[in-house]
Amino acid sequence: MVCHGSTIGLDAAVEEARRNTETLRTIELTVTQTNLFDPLTIRGTTFRNRLWVAPMCQYSADDEDGVPTDWHLAHLGSFASGGVGLIFTEATAVTPAGRISPQDLGLYNDEQQQAFARIVRLIHAQGVSAGIQLAHAGRKASTFKPWASERGTVPADQGGWQTVAPSALAFEGYDVPHELSVSEIDEIVEAFRASARRAIDAGFDVLELHAAHGYLLHQFLSPLSNSRSDEYGGSLENRARLLLRIVTGVRAEVGDAVPLFVRLSGTDWVQAGGWDIEQTTTVAGWARDAGADFFDVSSGGNVSGVHIPLTPGYQVTFATAVRDGAGVPTSAVGLITTAEQANGVVASGQADAVMMARQFLRDPHFALQAAHDLGVTLDYWPRQYERAAWRA
Template sequence: MSNPTLFSPITIRNTTVRNRLWVAPMCQYSVEKRDGVPTDWHFTHLGSFATGGVGLILTEATGVNSVGRISAYDLGLYTDEQQAAFARITAFLHEHGVVAGIQLAHAGRKASTNRPWSGKHGTVPESEGGWRAVGPSAVAFPGYDVPEELTVDAIAGIVDDFRAAGRRAVDAGFDILEVHAAHGYLIHQFLSPLSNTRTDAYGGSLENRARLLLEVVTALRNEVGEDVPILVRLSGTDWVESGGWDVEQTAIVTAWAAAAGADFFDISSGGNFSGVTIPLGPGYQVGLATHVRDEAEVAVSAVGLITTAAQADTIVTSGQADVVMMARQFLRNPHFALDAAAELGVTLDYLPKQYERAF
């Protein structure tokens, strides 16, 4: 295969990414000082992918304010110290030809949680360093504390926090911003009628439930100008039998977000409810991405149990998605992109000189 689509460049606004094999955001829960500042772990974790031939690397979900972090051990981007530490990382990614992206997030009712390996589940109480989570409504995620319902003024404050984090991100050297509107975190909570029971301008109709997302996209576009690409990660479905968020609503809101200034859509699924049945299997979310791509006429990425070079290239070549994102496969092999290129018969001009003996 002389020129597989997987290794062809793609341009979003004025940013060209050298291939279609991207690193999805992966929470590390590794800020031991609990101050949101990236550490040597994050530098090494993200840097290992940069030397492995990928096109774009997205950081883990990064809180736009302190209470928006999933756990106290997560990254944030609301202080000068955090911004300076991120600048060190983006400089290294750029040195190796990688486009640097950051996922800006607010966890909403799923904030103030324990680390996955802590042996504990649910909300960390304030007495143990946690905080009161907030959400669109006083409806708890199963097994978590009931969140405080956000006031309209507080919602406006969160929109401004996304705007300010976007400015910090660009100043820290990030090329692309991604709004996290998936996996049951705050913006997804607003989108789903099962977690959003409001009766004001942010609840009820689809237009109202999408209002927060559209305000965030608009605020970011106004802040960072016309050159910076804005991605949005969406869950294509809640995987509930009825009454929840689904792929049809996703496609409609995607088109609205594109009109508001978003450029590219990262389609995942689930995360807003526990105990649901998810049809896990190779590429199980690709169909969601394809539906959104076709219905909203936007560029999308596919993610979820994509593990081989041939599978990834087929998804892109066949037009099911424009880009493939991987997470756990890169944890298993940070240099998967280099291996994929060799398997597909591609000679990369960005293979690190230090690794040429291996290929």
């Protein structure tokens, strides 16, 4: 793993990812306890198992108004009938300028809130907890959706907008962002707080703050994207100030019963001078003290052109480092694709839960299959599907 100010470099991170993969393979053969389907309680919410749907952008608000559509209802609803414990929405912007693309979702007006409430009711009807990931894309906003023929920043005459960031440093291939003033930073803190209130009013059980993948909060955290010289730049304490203000504000807004997650990137995947696992662990401890409960640990996204060792479970080591170093519960994500692999992560204590994304796109009912593969009998098959349940 990449440690700021230490002798551990990127080659060591690649080697550790390889060793982690070998460990998972060993666990697959030796673990018999099926902890993946044990419940987990965080504050006022009990998740029926530890196999969760990660946030996945759909780029499908075709009216460019940030309102969830029938596509989002069907997309998220398909997971609700598939046996998971928690479903997250895609990265949901707290302001119009915070959307990744013009087709991304937002939660900053009544129409959006009402559309989300409909989705939450469907998820709850299947006994599943509903989570929303609140986000601001910063300098990576106003981009073309992935299947568009164009790349980069969407021009204003095509529905794009001026992006913002901690510093006027562009992500490669994108327009130069506007550097946020202190008063504009204050407005973003309030936007997160307001969207958190809307999320609770829409019925969501869990909130997650997106501070990973090179989006705004990650941009403030990393010295590669934050060159400020005021109270929001320079030292780690200053670079973490915005995230911690948002954690504190959201906790005050939603009260003590609501679980508050934070998604962090464990590293920028650079040799030196960027965001790394040591800083991630430190900030996770600070965020815990400010009111966060759980940490969803991923990696990368802040700079382009880096080498990432895409091996099975390559990010699990980051979740473990944060779990052990900060004394906080974590989830692991990234090329986890089998029941045995996911169960191994939880049963070995490497993380407290597993989030999957692409595997659920392949099979929205993967959790039901995973339980069967692990020899677990579930009592929450949808009644409409019980005729298909495996029998002893």
